[in-house]
Amino acid sequence: MTAPAPRVRLARFRDLTLVPVILLLIVVGAFLDPTFLTAGNLTNVLQQQAAISLLVLAEAMILIAGKFDLSLESTVGTAPAIAVMLVIPVSAGGFGIGLPGVLVIPFALLIGAAIGAFNGFLIIRFQLSAFIVTLAMLIIVHGFLQGPTEGKTLFELPESILYLGSAMWLGLPAAIWIAAVLFAAGIFALGYLRLGRSLYAIGGNSDAARAAGIRVDRVLWGVFILGGTLAALAGILETGRLGAIGNNQGVGWIFMVFAAAVIGGVSMDGGKGTILGALTGVLVIGLVQNILTLIGVSGFWQPVIYGAIILIALMISRIAGGKAQD
């Protein structure tokens, strides 16, 4: 009984295999551009990643529970847009129903939850493939942004939906605080709550989880609903940051979301990974984007460098983590 000790310690650090990558990026960034290490720039990085990080949080939970949700990226635009259109006048591109403006945030969250619930319904009740259901939903939900707006940007927004994404709390953008609190809650829930732990059991072996008395279907459904709600919140933050809802808000995010979750150690096969790991993944991606922007790499070659850095991060986390990935 002497061997176990080092193994345990390793296991605990497995969430943090990206920390050397983050340190490396900070050193490289500081070296390449003096602006990089300024508080202003680092705050910008965090603010820019706040919205997408909520998607990573949602996707990490869904992946850990052994499922998949591609449609989150469409919810980012559609949930706040439909909510806004419920309250603004026809002249500004709304439906002209004229519901009170303060309700726009609850509406948006509800719409996100409803999209998640519909995903969950199809996947769990009908036992359809999560990948393909949410792929179809990605297309459909985005259509529900494009259709009613006819491709136009909504820019006359009620003040309430702009607040969260643009306010400053204690000298930092509110979005950073919100993301931080939600990540802390996620780390706590998936580490210390029975419900959170049940995601690992379901993702690891759903028959065993069922046999152990976990209400697998109910928990999964809850995770999809929570995922949709977080995506809607991400949309609210993004709306506040940009001051308008464009027709492709959120479009194309999902690849980055998966990249962040997976290099952060969350397995695509379910049951493995942590929220803290996913957070490190988000930070790596944010720092890489920031550095590439600062040094002004040619737009044509930027993707190559970016992709190569993801690959290198993956290899480093493979070597540091020591286990084959899936």
Place this chain on the structure above:
Amino acid sequence: MTAPAPRVRLARFRDLTLVPVILLLIVVGAFLDPTFLTAGNLTNVLQQQAAISLLVLAEAMILIAGKFDLSLESTVGTAPAIAVMLVIPVSAGGFGIGLPGVLVIPFALLIGAAIGAFNGFLIIRFQLSAFIVTLAMLIIVHGFLQGPTEGKTLFELPESILYLGSAMWLGLPAAIWIAAVLFAAGIFALGYLRLGRSLYAIGGNSDAARAAGIRVDRVLWGVFILGGTLAALAGILETGRLGAIGNNQGVGWIFMVFAAAVIGGVSMDGGKGTILGALTGVLVIGLVQNILTLIGVSGFWQPVIYGAIILIALMISRIAGGKAQD
């Protein structure tokens, strides 16, 4: 021992759960537009789907073997583009190396194979996550189209690369013949060849496959290389059809490729599905696109209808197939 007969027959038809959907689409199409059932229109549908169908063939094999390749879509543009740039003069956007024009097809296939080999190398030798490696490669490979062309469309192409995608053989576009022959070969290989059957074993339980004497790594590597080569061939056909290589050739295809494979019954978890099933998936998608174009649905709402039809196809194949999907 009287029972087995029905089960076998059922199992054989499980590949064909989309046939009712296809029949339904044909009836609906004929009803909605008189052009639909003309030989000319149906030939167009097949020709339009020929290139993407090769990607579906490649992805189906990779999925059956339990892996994943997102980068195929980038190979569709990059492999022919680089091959073309090796032969055309600088004035037309080439590298000015001036290799003979007849070599452009072999070059393109080789480049595709090389991309597949590199994917395989990272995934098999380094045991990295296939999803994230090929996601990074999707970005990188596309960068290798954007970088050298500086985002420009290649218009001046050697005749040889245009031939396959535009020629007519026996009254039908050559691309249709090529896709048909390759699908027939795929159906035969995965049904009756030792090597083909080993993909199912590897995807179903790779440890058991190894213990049964299958050279798992070698086979997987071969599948990635074959996948890259097929993607390059798809790129060649597409180049011939469009007469130029644009900077986003193939971009965005991968979602449709997965949708076709999965509604066609190929499992994302490996070991399940057939090439014939994948082919029915391609046909469904092609028919839906054709009908939507014929009836001229508003561009804004088209995605909603499109996504909804994928969902319905999925449900029908679920009900007809009778088994839960994953």
Place this chain on the structure above:
Amino acid sequence: SGTSTEGGGGGGKVGIDHPRADSDFWNSYIKYVPQMAGELKVDLMPATNSQNDVAKLVNNVQALIGQGAKVIVMAPQDTGAVANTLQQLENKKIPVVTVDTRPDKGKVYMVVRADNRAYGTKACEFLGEKLGGKGKVVQLQGALSSINGRDRSEAFSECMKAKFPGITVFSEPTEWEGSKAASMLQTRLEQNPDIKGIYMHAGGVHLAPTLQVLKQKGLLVPPTDDKHIFVISNDGIPQEFEAIRKGDIDATVSQPADLYAKYALFYAKAAADGKSFKPGPTDHGSTIIQLPNGLEDQLPAPLVTKENVDDKSLWGNQVK
């Protein structure tokens, strides 16, 4: 240049963000930028690229400011979602020149663009006249979520409805994709063999697929032939000119990539030097108009046909 007044001196670094790198038009623009910067002696910072993503645009602009940009040149493809950024820039007293698009909200120093609605109208008038006000035409639309695609599309359709009610318009949403354009055009021609006109929103992505489909159908014939389909394109890239010379297509609207680059930097430098402008005609054949949130210099976008296709002043004839 209209009327300019000298203000306090200064100068300073100009930050520039490119909108995308996947279309020929923007790539020509991107190539003109450093060249023009050299000619105009603009202190240009390394360019960023927001890859058609407004979120990236915002990040890039923040980075440019962080690195000390005094003027920003950008081409927001999403004209609504930059409102907040423009507000921030205004608060920081950093003037903004936008290229190609006109932000819906937020202060701009100068908008440098040709009118995309005018492109659609020009194409409509050209096809309407050629077809004699009756028949069927196809418009291969760009992405409807982009303002340019939407402007061209709406202007074309509205003009057809108003001026040529006898013409039926089929609108195909191609998302700027050649593959979709080819498939949709092929299907539409199968359904309506009597289509007589095509308007392509972007020659860069639509030209080759359209010609390939027409060739396959045996419809690539001179205007004198009954089967001829009149094709008008948009962009003004050299390949379109080549096709016009060969008689494959009939016209294009030349989008002035060189002028975009030149006047974007010209106004950026002027802003850095503290100059200001007033509405009115300019010395380079354009007009400055007053917007609620700034000024706009409307550059000319000529219609190119067989008659003027060899005109040396067209940017498409200067590309090497």
Place this chain on the structure above:
Amino acid sequence: MKRFGPTTALNGAKIEITEGETHALVGRNGAGKSTLVSILTGLQRPDEGEVLFSGEAAPALADRDAWRQRVACVYQKSTIIPALTVAENLFLNRQSATGDVINWRALRARARELLDTYEVDVDAQALAGDLSVEQRQLVEIARALSFGARFIILDEPTARLDGPAIERLFTRMRSLREQGVTMMYISHHLDEVYEICQSVTVFRDARHIVTRPVAHLPHDELVAAMTGEATEAYESRTRTPAETVVLTGEGLSLGGRYQDVHISVRSGEVVGLAGSASSGKVGLAETLVGLRRADAGTVTVNGTRVRPGDVPAAMEAGLGFVPEDRHHEGFVPLLSVGENSTFPIARKLGRYGMVSPAKRRVKAVQMIKDLDIKTEGPDQPVGDLSGGNAQKVVFARALVDDPRVLVVINPTAGVDVKAKQALLGAVEDAVERGAGAVVVSDELDDLRICDRVLVMFHGRVVKDVPRGWTDHELVAVMEGIED
């Protein structure tokens, strides 16, 4: 009554268990025992019939908590979650004793206490996926027993345990019975039934055959009830090994598992490998077949020196083997019985890389007959077979190429009495055809067919015991009591 498609897994079967007794359920592979277990624990709904607990109707299927209060179970299929620690697996879904927030330190302490109670020597913080098959089984048992349920079902708990572990389990079961706990016990080791149970129910072909107190059902009658015919005890055959050596391992060492092992097997010889837990016998066998790469030493199969860690090469040289864990390395669940059993000879089933389905079918039908596999036919996926029948398919795969060297690891795990005889007979048949065999097993019955048994202790071969040993002698060597 329970049907799976065309298969009737239970047909009017009934079982009645008196409170406080330990009740055995026996039957051949595929008799429907595990299906009954899943119905009795509320995982599946019977197509017809009902379940009563103390005369009350069973709770609704969705009400898992109610089921778990009534019955705890060790399932035949693993319900361990590999990515979680042992401690968490033990207390899955009841991690926190009080309140909602999990106190990991307390959880580990509880787990350690539980593991100590059941004398399970594993680290509570280890990942369950890193445990050996045997350790995992012990964790499952400890978990089921720890619920405090008044009714416990154990479905083949001893199939993967060695002697001392089984003894510890029985001690525990006896003390539970003294506390009035009712148990249902499923096993293919009939001697265990006599040792631990008071009454026994026999199933055959999905039907209930007989229920009787064990004292009133002698061994022969019990076997006859299971198989439907009189069956004699297995007699191992004698033979004289030839001179040719078909398998040698020289100077093999693998860090932490075994050191400097020499082994050589002649044609016509069966060599046993025995040893208690962690003696290194499985690791050694896995090295011989190429599943593991030794740190040092060489393996020669049938005269060919095989590249270390290269299973295909070893198989080409003439090796057939049965791996330790059939779920892990034994079969591909979605593929048919026919395909799973013929993979090693695929190249012989057609020309130009083709596999002729007709030839495969013929071969598979023959293997199904030879090994008496209960299946709907060669096209049934192996994943749908009962545990013992799946094991037979793995055996079929090992034998299909008529190997010159046969290495079998725990070959009869979960296999019924009659099938056990068929499988051991198949090993002996292969040996009579000139093969050399290595049998790695925790079951002394399996080792009886061996011409000699190599006993391993702490990674070294400590003794070469010739045929004719008594149980007591062999166990003493295995435990290191005598050398």
